Amino acid sequence: AGKRLHTGRSRNDQVATDIRLWLRDAIDTILGLIREFQLAVLDLAEHHADTPLPGFTHLQVAQPVTFGHHLMAYFEMTRRDAERFADCRKRVNRLPLGSAALAGTTYPIDREYVAELLGFEEVCFNSLDAVSDRDFAIEFCAAVSLLMTHLSRLSEELILWMSPRVGFIDLADRFCTGSSIMPQKKNPDVPELVRGKTGRANGNLVSLLTLMKGQPLAYNKDNQEDKEPLFDSADTAIDTLRIYADMMGSRVENGEKIFNVRVKRDAMQAALTQGYATATDLADYLVKKGLPFRDAHEAVALAVRAAEAKGCDLPQIALDELKAAMAHVPRAVERLTEDVFQVLTVEGSLAARNHVGGTAPEQVRKAIARARARVA
Structure with a gap:
């Protein structure tokens, strides 16, 4: 019986199917972790819906915004990320099995039934394309690159805000490390590592694009090189989201809710007196x-x-x-x-921008309520 298992199949369509099954699960994991990150951001944003800080353009003080409004920008970024992953999943979830090596098979198979059994939404409709296509992997890596770019931007801000020269926030100790020789140092290692890993994710995307650009139809051995960048991008996204959902979240100490990003309101308020924000x-x-x-x-x-x-x-x-x-x-x-x-006044400036998408505390709270309804 074991000798019959390969009937009507090829390594080409089996491997293409296995990758899609694995990637489908990875996307589902990432979507769940994006939601956890978003919920953490929403809690922090709600806590600071009326905490003023300078908004910047060109890294120069521009106009007053609230910290909650600022954080909600990252919610919107990751909302688009979630949409991209969900959309990518639709193209991942197409069944190549039955395409055999490249031309299909002479056996009386029922591909639609196999697709139903394996949870695929439809079959791949061209056997040549089915075994050689890696668009779905490239698309996934592109989505990871954009996600990591957004988290890298947040990392950069956390690093800047934590610097004593700015002093807007402090991060919980377990997301930081000390210096090997300078005992006073508290370095924001987690944001720095995430900022660095973004380059890795971008490199994976370029690797896959380069891998595919010169391949004639149909399957080529080059495609064995697709696994490493694909798996690495998935691991990077999953690990980053897990730790960022934790870092942007809170903990309970002695019955009190403590946010891991501790905001220094006085420093933010003092910064608004510089640069003529109003x-x-x-x-x-x-x-x-x-x-x-x-x-x-x-x-x-x-x-x-x-x-x-x-x-x-x-x-x-x-x-x-x-x-x-x-x-x-x-x-x-x-x-x-x-x-x-x-x-x-800063308060007057904030309150005046009371429209959808504006930074008025009332609008920030409405935006948070809309966001909670989306991720519920």
Whole structure:
């Protein structure tokens, strides 16, 4: 009976089937771990839905945002990642078995029935393509590369935020290590390792693309080289998601919930006094009072220059000083009243952006509620 097992089959279609079965399970594991990571991010974001910090462009202070809003950007990134993996799974879940070596078989097989038994959604409809196709592996590695790119961006921010020069956060000790010679050091090793492994995932993608680019139809021995980058990308994604779901999550100590990413609110608040984060709000204030934006932009630039000369932030300039600074734009001066200081506060700036996708704490909480409904 054992001698009959190979009837109507080839190593070519059997290996192609086995890889797809394995990868289907790996994708299901990754989707579950993305969900765990997202839930951890949502808990942390909800806890800091109204914690202000500077938003940056070009690594320069731009406008106030909330830490919760900032974290929700990573939820959105991984939501797209989950969509990509789920979509990739559809193309993984096609049955090549029955294609034999390359031309199909002369035996009376029922491929649709085999597909049903093995949980495949459909069969591969061309035998030549079925045994030689590795698009699904390339697509998977591309999805892993994007996932790792997103986690690498988060890693970079965690590393920057933990630096004493910034001091926005502290990571739980078990995600860090000390120096071999400097006893005071606490190095963010987990984020650094993830940032480094992203290059590895990108390399796996390029390896598979290069492997396939010169192959004629149908199967070639080159394809034995597909396993190592494919398996490594899956392992990298799974290991990274597991530790990041843990690191972004929380623990209970003495009955109290402690987040592994400890936010230093005072440092974030102090950073908002640098870089004139509410300057755009001042321009918007003038525009709402009828001034063209170009004129408002010019007037606020003059106000910022005056604040720099005085060594203070915009809210600390008296109304008369503000008017004097904008003297070259008389139409702006005419529109300045005491209510301007309501929009120059960080709280006022945040609350003003109360629309879908905005950083107002109310909108951040709504976004978190929508996200929880998606991952429930």
